[in-house]
Amino acid sequence: MRIRYHHPIPNFYEFENPVSPINSISENILNELNEIVLEKGFIGVSYSALSDDFKNEWNIDWDNILILKYKMSDDILTMDPSKEKTVLEDKEFQEFGRRTFEVADFLRKNNFKADLIHPLDDSVSLRAIAMQSRDCIITRSNMCMFREALNVGFFMIKTSIENLPFKDENDMLWVEDFCSTCGICIDRCPEDAFDENGKFIRKLCTAHKKGCSKCVLICPFYKQGYEKVKKRYDRKQARG
Ligand code: SF4
Ligand code: SF4
Structure with a gap:
């Protein structure tokens, strides 16, 4: 059971689904x-x-x-x-x-x-x-x-659309490696919502209950943006 931190959204449709939907988009x-x-x-x-x-x-x-x-x-x-x-x-x-x-x-x-x-x-x-x-x-x-x-x-x-521009590969997987050497969010979390291995503990996090955003605000990805962090990471990798 997930925590319900938002209210249900009413149904706003103005049109019904088509009787014979098509599956290819131009x-x-x-x-x-x-x-x-x-x-x-x-x-x-x-x-x-x-x-x-x-x-x-x-x-x-x-x-x-x-x-x-x-x-x-x-x-x-x-x-x-x-x-x-x-x-x-x-x-x-x-x-x-x-x-x-x-x-x-x-x-x-x-x-x-x-x-x-x-x-x-x-x-x-x-x-x-x-x-x-x-x-x-x-x-x-x-x-x-x-x-x-x-x-x-x-x-x-x-x-029903089948020909959407799906991606074949995830080129963001490097972030896992970056996070493994960063850990700022672990050090600065006011609730200690990470275990001894640095794994996030959902039930201790107060993001949704109280509106904590600390780990977002201090994260390099928030402060500098994805592309900048990626460039820095790539340069470091190239240096070895
Ligand atoms: S602060 Fe951001 S980049 Fe650093 S470990 Fe946490 S999520 Fe990853
Ligand atoms: S939102 Fe707050 S409590 Fe949750 S992990 Fe981030 S810093 Fe910790």
């Missing part, structure tokens, strides 16, 4: 989709194709997933932990949830099946689905980081 519609996503304030889309093994493991029959990513507000993130902060985080989450329904409606209007995967669904790990995109990585501080930012939230839409 370049034009895909470009239009990406434009709409950006217009709505998301920072981009990632795509997961779920393998049979994955589907069996989680007992789901979804195939193709759009991951709509939004950057959690820096203004909220930098607030001290408080009830007010968690309320603002939930408000932001609700707003991007509403916009996700609008994106799903755009797809439905274009004859694709599109359904929001409920973010509070306990039966499947959305992070596990996100990792199937090969476009993100789980950091030591347990953030699901995409290259656009560390402080990324996301919503997912399962769809």
Whole structure:
């Protein structure tokens, strides 16, 4: 059972799914989709194709997933932990949830099946689905980081579209090595939410209960951005 730190999102669909959905998207519609996503304030889309093994493991029959990513507000993130902060985080989450329904409606209007995967669904790990995109990585501080930012939230839409630009390889795996030699989040966590091996202990973390964001704010990926940290890492590797 996962902690429920957000309120349920009401259903905002304005269109029904098509009776005979199509499964191939043209370049034009895909470009239009990406434009709409950006217009709505998301920072981009990632795509997961779920393998049979994955589907069996989680007992789901979804195939193709759009991951709509939004950057959690820096203004909220930098607030001290408080009830007010968690309320603002939930408000932001609700707003991007509403916009996700609008994106799903755009797809439905274009004859694709599109359904929001409920973010509070306990039966499947959305992070596990996100990792199937090969476009993100789980950091030591347990953030699901995409290259656009560390402080990324996301919503997912399962769809009939089969020809999405899925990635073959995850080129962010180096982050695991970087985290293994960094450990700033472990040293600075006010709740000691890591075990003696540096493994994150979810039940001790107060991110969702009280709005702690300390490990995000002091993380090199937040302070410098993904590309800068990567360049520094590559230079160090080259020196040996
Ligand atoms: S602070 Fe260091 S160890 Fe922690 S997540 Fe960021 S890079 Fe990884
Ligand atoms: S959010 Fe706060 S409590 Fe949780 S791991 Fe990060 S620093 Fe520790």
